[in-house]
Amino acid sequence: MDLTGSLELLWGDRPGPRRGPKPALTHELIAGAGIAIADAEGLAAVSMQRVAADLGFTKMSLYRYVPGKAELIALMADLAMGTPPADPGDGDRCARLRAWALALLPGFVRHPWVLEATTGPRVVGPNELAWMESGLALLDGTRLRGAERMDVLAVLAGHVRGIAQQAATTPGGDVGTQFGAVLVEIVRERGDRYPAVKAALAESVAEGGQDQALGFGLDLILDGLRARIASRDDPTPR
Amino acid sequence: MDLTGSLELLWGDRPGPRRGPKPALTHELIAGAGIAIADAEGLAAVSMQRVAADLGFTKMSLYRYVPGKAELIALMADLAMGTPPADPGDGDRCARLRAWALALLPGFVRHPWVLEATTGPRVVGPNELAWMESGLALLDGTRLRGAERMDVLAVLAGHVRGIAQQAATTPGGDVGTQFGAVLVEIVRERGDRYPAVKAALAESVAEGGQDQALGFGLDLILDGLRARIASRDDPTPR
DNA sequence: CCAAACTGTGTCCATCGGAAGCAATTCTAT
């Protein structure tokens, strides 16, 4: 797997060419067209042909701007997640971390394909690194080690991802109801083999909204984090 | 997106056909061949041609057993994760949940492509549901609501997934060192714009092993869970 | 014994990502 292409595309400072016809396209235009397609019809609908056609160009012209499809997808994903919001600065650390995690959700919800696009080996992009930076900044002043700080962000972001994935398949949309109904149907027919799932699922649908799942999980994590930070700050050796 | 095919394949009780030549293949054989390819060369190397060739058959013969490639991948993923281990029964609840989450890791590590294969809308398979069942059983007796119990599992499994993804790109393998080096290189060159990342990364590589990341995150989550369960059991209304 | 059912195969097709070469355009150096 070669990642140098993505690295160049995501991080390369491009010296504007001096001769030849002026480029009619830009990275932003191309990635934007790809994002629009992926938002509307899923990541599988994104092909070089399709992106180029939507822009009114031939597919091969895209290769003047993008080394390949994989790199284009990486660019789309980084662009789609946007930049992290500015830290409000007030509130305690956990509340700000909570806000950080919550701010991550809209991107995943509006662009569910980002989940698929960001699994597997890949190069971290500028926006993703900006998110990491703003999250790590919220952990400054704690006695957590470097790896531990990144781990906290991984847990938080991982949970938001999970919720987003679940949300992408359950809400009102066509696929959503289909999937939710499918799971309920499976358990309904074979509930004897899965009593705990049956009980939890029945209780869940009876309660109606499982929308507080995100908050519940975040509180869980942040409660644990608070205790961790406190115990590290506690000068007693044990 | 049509999921009925996956549903049939994963959950369908197939009545053995009565006439005609005996089938030379089985779901297990086909999925096993696909798993072997994906393990060795990644999910992208799995094609109908390749799977069939490895089995000594034509690609079209596979379509007698599998409705399509997507369904085959789903079957592979469910099979690759295996069944959850039996609950030891001793130890406190959080320790057993910890063991449950840890047991999830080897599957993801041995079959990193499962991460890619299980993102996006999909049908839950028998093995995945068995994992869910065994995890939910460990939460019996708590005063957590149904949705909350599933959420706890989602957080735990999500973290294991994240660690597995990180592990799949960082360890000694070719791609791994490349990716890790790329991230370090990016931050090294543009560290000024990402001071917190730079600090955390420097500290992390100085410490050497970030292998305890999994345990750290699990402890975080389970600490929070313990507090949640205790507060729910506490009869004081507030 | 024969028709129904089922198997594996061969052929065909649209689409995909990408390589190579070509004509047109524009800038730079003279």
Place this chain on the structure above:
DNA sequence: ATAGAATTGCTTCCGATGGACACAGTTTGG
């Protein structure tokens, strides 16, 4: 001003992919 260099977008071509479809061979139930 003009010739050469650089860069654009396009056309053509290729191998591989997922899948539809029809066909011949094999097994079994009535």
